[in-house]
Amino acid sequence: MGKPLNVGIIGCGKIVAQYLASFRRLEQVRLVAVADLDTARAQEVADSYEGVRAVSVDELIAADDIDLVLNLTIPAAHADVALKAIAAGKSVYGEKPLAATTEEAREVITAAREAGVVVGCAPDTVLGTGIQTARKAIDDGLIGSPIAATATMVTPGHERWHPNPDFYYQPGGGPLLDMGPYYVSALVTLLGPVVSVIGAASHTRTERTIGSGERAGQVVPVNIDTHVTGVLVHASGALSTLVMSFDAVQSKSPNIEIHGEKGSLSVPDPNHFDGDVQIFRLGGESWETLPVSAGYIDSGRGYGIADIAATPAGAEPRAGGALAFHVLEVMESVLASAHTGAPMRIASTAERPSAVELAELAALPQEINS
Structure with missing residues (x-):
């Protein structure tokens, strides 16, 4: 908290353009590198964004100048990429869902807790x-x-x-x-x-x-x-x-x-x-x-990462792993119930995230969640 998060993106598919548009106007986020299995696609993104380099996935995960990995891969790869980033000491923020299954998602949450890094997840x-x-x-x-x-x-x-x-x-x-x-x-x-x-x-x-x-x-x-x-x-x-x-x-x-x-x-x-x-x-x-009375004004995909940058150390982000895990368990349980015909209890819980006061995030001081 108190300085921009250096972010590296893994996965440069269709959704990446929306994140790039937000990052260009968020003072709390600094994009430094991108990677994709399709190296040409990663290079195209890097060429469109000043100061950003295109690297391999392994190079991005190992890079010393990256604080958080934005995981925009397909759902089946979410957990694998997140675990590798966490093992390298990096916080992660992924596109939804947190993982393909709650079992994989639990591994991500546990690994992040043990490593002392932050997990965030769309939707923001x-x-x-x-x-x-x-x-x-x-x-x-x-x-x-x-x-x-x-x-x-x-x-x-x-x-x-x-x-x-x-x-x-x-x-x-x-x-x-x-x-x-x-x-x-x-x-x-x-x-x-x-x-x-x-x-x-x-x-x-x-x-x-x-x-x-x-x-x-x-x-x-x-x-x-x-x-x-x-x-x-x-x-x-x-x-x-x-x-x-x-x-x-x-x-x-x-x-x-x-x-x-x-x-x-x-x-x-x-x-x-x-x-x-x-x-x-x-x-x-x-x-x-009703008049607009709360929330980040003119926000877009990636604002959850800026919110993480402004979250006090040790506090759960609003678009955090606990909420994403709970949401995934709810959805997985709906599908399990559909196949068995029986109601399902939800083992996890998540505190209702704190409300967002009406504000323009890019213009706020860093301690917005304190």
């Missing part, structure tokens, strides 16, 4: 003004005690736009593990940790056809469930209903709704950092849009 969208304004409305009692929530994400499939969608349809992928982290992280941020779940799941097709890019027309196999539903029981007693689908076409429902004794909230897409929060009050006649 929960730090933006959308989810945080909704969080403040709940904390301020605008809807009374929360009773229930719904979280809905439906799309006909990422193969329609993604040029290499294979991993979405293999173990570690699927609508819940791919998009669920945004929704479950938001639900835990809004309503607190989950103590039990029950799930059901299905899939409609055994293969998908790529719709864009050089591989357009190629067929990829489907080896996971592509429509998942679940009910999450929060420690507070609130019940959340989750629908995640790569099979359905579109939904008119808000991405997330929170229902309380005194009103209901319409919460914006948790895959975005902003958006309108609306409230329908008990006895009211229409939805009202």
Whole structure:
């Protein structure tokens, strides 16, 4: 804390552009190196960002001038890359999910604790003004005690736009593990940790056809469930209903709704950092849009890393490993319940991350979480 984090990126695929855009305006983060199995792709990123060098994965992990490794590899590689970085004494921040399984994720958390380094994980969208304004409305009692929530994400499939969608349809992928982290992280941020779940799941097709890019027309196999539903029981007693689908076409429902004794909230897409929060009050006649009142203004992917840079030593980051592990266990348990038909208890827990006051992160002093 008190100085920029020197960051190295492993994995220079499609998502890296969004992180680069944030890093260019965050004083708390300094990008120094990038690596990818495709060396040309890493070099292209390095050439686009002044002062950044392209190196091999092993060189990046061993580099003395890197404090934190940003892991943007595919989900199946998340744990392996994280463990290697931790073994080299580096903190890690990964794209979601934390690992392909809770067993692998537990290894990451344990190794980081023993090494005295920090684990962070996407999504950091929960730090933006959308989810945080909704969080403040709940904390301020605008809807009374929360009773229930719904979280809905439906799309006909990422193969329609993604040029290499294979991993979405293999173990570690699927609508819940791919998009669920945004929704479950938001639900835990809004309503607190989950103590039990029950799930059901299905899939409609055994293969998908790529719709864009050089591989357009190629067929990829489907080896996971592509429509998942679940009910999450929060420690507070609130019940959340989750629908995640790569099979359905579109939904008119808000991405997330929170229902309380005194009103209901319409919460914006948790895959975005902003958006309108609306409230329908008990006895009211229409939805009202709440003013933006909390969260990092104009934030984007990578703000979770800047938040880590500003977190006091020894404190758990808001987009930290404990939350990511809990979210992963919740999702894995929904899938396990779907296959067994039995409710599942959640062994882990995570403290509801501290609220984010309305602020522009790049302009703040370093001790923002103290």
